[in-house]
Amino acid sequence: MTPQSQILLIPKIECGYVIDHIPAGLGIQVMALIGCHPELEAAVVTLGLNYKSTRMGRKDMIKLQTKSLPPRLLQMLALVSPGVTIKRIANYEVVEKVVIQVPELFDNLARCINPNCITNVEPHIGTRFKRLESGSRHFKCAHCERVCTLDELAGHLKA
Amino acid sequence: MKKDLISIDDLRLEQILNYLDLAARVAAIPDAEKFRFLPGRILATLFFEPSTRTRLSFESAMTRLGGRVIGFSEAAGSSTAKGESFSDTIRTVEQYADIIAVRHPKEGTARRAAEISRLPILNAGDGANQHPTQTLLDLYTIRKFFGQVDGLRIALVGDLKYSRTIHSLCRALLMFDGVAMTLVSPESLKLPGYLLKAAKGTTATFRETSSLEEAIRETDLVYMTRIQKERFPDVVEYEKVKDAYVLEAGMLAGVPARFKVLHPLPRVNEISPDVDATPHAGYFEQARNGVIMREALILDLLDARPARSTP
CATH class of the missing domain: 3.30.70.140 (Aspartate carbamoyltransferase regulatory subunit, N-terminal domain)
Incomplete structure (x- = not known):
């Protein structure tokens, strides 16, 4: 070509x-x-x-x-x-x-990877995932505090 | 702005020390005088899963402070059984009380309650996540026995993998100066790697041993935990490790006078009853301290801290 x-x-x-x-x-x-x-x-x-x-x-x-x-x-x-x-x-x-850079916070963009998190029991609850530290690809659920990777979150994108 | 206590991770060392100081001041107030602190105030204890000690401890604390308690002790006794959402339960109960203590089998529930309620929320345990009042009472107990937390050598024994009490305590101990933690657990119940990594950049140290006797010889206190049967998907695996570490009075021969044994309770077999009679058993005083720490937390969250001049 x-x-x-x-x-x-x-x-x-x-x-x-x-x-x-x-x-x-x-x-x-x-x-x-x-x-x-x-x-x-x-x-x-x-x-x-x-x-x-x-x-x-x-x-x-x-x-x-x-x-x-x-x-x-x-x-x-x-x-x-x-x-x-x-x-x-x-x-x-x-x-x-x-x-486009990795942000410090994902606001209600993805579901938590933890099935036991209250945000999965009551899906109308807005989720928040905060970056563990600058440069990290790990995020922490603001509700259940489960830490996950950016790739894991991407696999749980909200519809 | 209202205050909540949701997670040890929300606290800085200075705040933790303030809570320990406040608890010490509250402990010095005679019970007969405590009644005047919170007359007419109501604590709602929303326990969506059973927990006798924590619930009774909260209820005892509020009652001793002159307040009253409403609530339920399992989901079956609440509107959840009728299909009400957790969020709606919180929004409804906040109309009836001044402060809420909540325990729930799902993680993140206390944070959710704090988000939607105008009342102070105390996390009394959210699933496998946090139990911050237990951690604060543990730290208060340790400081009361030893005068300080910095520099202590502490053995953590038993279920280090699933125990949220251990995880929260570990995180808190990392904030202090030079705490040396000795980890004693079956191979299948080791402390998660992310907690070991959390020590990086702190003055804390971790080391592992499979020998409880060795840990006793080389530490100032052992913190025992129950191997939790409910955590094992396979009962055979539980049977293999359930009695892996049993502390008996004979193992404490020769330890220094100040050596202590702590346990969040309930215990099953991991501490033999013959330890109770030794001067090293600290777990029942630890339970008593649970009431004092919860009194302090309720007073703080309701902005009713005793004046510093109070004896």
Whole structure:
């Protein structure tokens, strides 16, 4: 595949957002997250899988033609795929670029991994998971105090 | 702002020491004078699972302070049996009382109660998670016997894997200076690795031994725990370890006069009754201290601390 044919596979968008540097294989999962947001129902979405990347080897990429991204989607990306780059596009140019970092707190984004936690017995209770310390990939449930990894939390994303 | 006591992890060393000091002041007040502290105030003890000692200890504390107690001692006696949610029970009971002590088999319930209630919440045990009043009374007992907690050599014996009492006590002891912990347990009931790692960066030390006799010789106190049958999915595994460590009076021959044996109670076989008559048995005084510490906590959470000049 030539560089030219790659560009043709991911056409430029006039305005909207590019979610770039998604680890290869996670693009479908990110698409599912986008599908959870009714605000993005009218957005034209392009999904590219398994592109060559100098930084990552292989990567997935999604382009959305929409005026804004729901904050909750960004929080979900921070949980499922931290490190992805969000590029805001205006007039075919990148005007803003942000790398999604692991936050200090996940607010009502995931279920607790502990089945005996009260938040799983009464699912209407909002969950909170606080990072154990800066740089750590371990989080502590604010209710039952069970410590879990970022990956475990990502596997318990709330619908 | 209202105060709660939910988790030892919420407390700094300074706060723990303040509670120990307050308990010492409360202990010095004659029972006949304690009645004047909380007349007309009501403690709700919501025990969704049975716990005779903790519940009676809370009730004794509130009664001695001149307050009254309402509540239930198992879920069957509450509206939970009719399908009411835990959150609704808290929102309802807070209309009837001034302070709530809650025990529940699910983890995180005390935190949830604190979130939604305007009343102070005391965690009397949430599943396998926390039992902070037990930890504070343990620390109070240790300081009362030894004058300090810093630098003590403490053996933790029995079920170190599942015992929330041990886990909370460990976390608290890590905050003190230079506590040396000796861990004595069957292979299958060792202290979780995350607690061992928690000692990193502190002045505390851990070491393991399989010999209770050795631990007795080399420490200032042993903290015994019951091997909890209900924690074992396989009763055969329980039978293998249930009597792994039994402390008998003869094993205490030659220990220093100040050596103490503590236990959160109830005990089964792990401390022989012949230890009770020795000067080293500290567990019944520990139970008595449970009332004093809970008196102190109720007074603090209700902003009714005795003046410092009180004898």
